[in-house]
Amino acid sequence: xxxxTQMEGPVTLSEEAFLTxxxxxxxxxxxxxxxxxxxxxEGLQLLLKATKADDKGxxxxxxxxxxxxxTSFHLEKGSVQVSDSAxxxxxxxxxxxxxxxQGTELSVKP
Amino acid sequence: xxxxxxxxxxxxxxxxxxxxxxxxxxxxxxxxxxxxxQPGQSLTLIATANQGSEATYESGFVxxxxxISRPNLTFSTLTVSNMSPEDSSIYLCSVEAAGWLAGVFxxxxxxxxx
Numbered sequence: 001x002x003x004x005t006q007m008e009g010p011v012t013l014s015e016e017a018f019l020t021x022x023x024x025x026x027x028x029x030x031x032x033x034x035x036x037x038x039x040x041x042e043g044l045q046l047l048l049k050a051t052k053a054d055d056k057g058x059x060x061x062x063x064x065x066x067x068x069x070x071t072s073f074h075l076e077k078g079s080v081q082v083s084d085s086a087x088x089x090x091x092x093x094x095x096x097x098x099x100x101x102q103g104t105e106l107s108v109k110p
Numbered sequence: 111x112x113x114x115x116x117x118x119x120x121x122x123x124x125x126x127x128x129x130x131x132x133x134x135x136x137x138x139x140x141x142x143x144x145x146x147x148q149p150g151q152s153l154t155l156i157a158t159a160n161q162g163s164e165a166t167y168e169s170g171f172v173x174x175x176x177x178i179s180r181p182n183l184t185f186s187t188l189t190v191s192n193m194s195p196e197d198s199s200i201y202l203c204s205v206e207a208a209g210w211l212a213g214v215f216x217x218x219x220x221x222x223x224x
Contacts, residue, residue: 036215042217043202043215043216043217043218044153044202044204044215044218045215046213046214089152089153097143097155097158097168098143098153098155098204100152100153100154101152102151102152103151103152
């Protein structure tokens with residue numbers, strides 16, 4: 001069945017460092033791909049999405065490109081801030097539902 | 111996009127009891143989804159609730175344990191029945207937005223079962 005695999009966390013970075021969180025997927029067909037963010041004590045927020053191959057989703061300085069050939073949707077940000085500390089979930093749209101990766105916790109130190 | 115509220119925001123319950131979680135949306139939506147997030151884990155879909163029909167449950171989830179109501183297009187409830195400590199989780203309500211399943215999530219209900 002469809003599945004999403006994310007890099008293990010936690011990830012600890014210094015402020016202004018470059019961020020990459022890897023996400024790969026297995027799916028039949030051509031799913032849409034998403035990144036969600038969950039700040040401490042809060043619910044999930046959609047960060048960005050891409051609906052077809054080579055689409056780039058972007059929001060708040062984060063971006064991810066839908067790579068069909070490598071079945072990947074890695075999340076990147078050029079310069080992280082302390083306020084980016086959160087758990088990040090990669091997800092794909094399965095048949096009638098979202099399928100989530102296990103989440104990657106990011107901690108940004110000043 | 112839709113705004114979702116959930117009640118209660120958190121609760122501490124005794125094993126063997128039941129808790130009903132409410133999900134209210136500020137606009138009419140066709141599909142509502144209930145997810146569970148166990149401690150330190152990812153989100154798992156429990157069921158999809160459509161107004162006017164029985165909820166559709168995912169593998170591993172049964173109606174007797176997680177009965178769902180969907181009386182109208184803006185409201186749904188999820189009951190966690192006969193709770194055990196393993197039911198301690200965050201329960202999230204979600205709706206589609208603009209035709210996308212990756213819609214909006216509610217703030218979640220944090221449940222601790224003792």
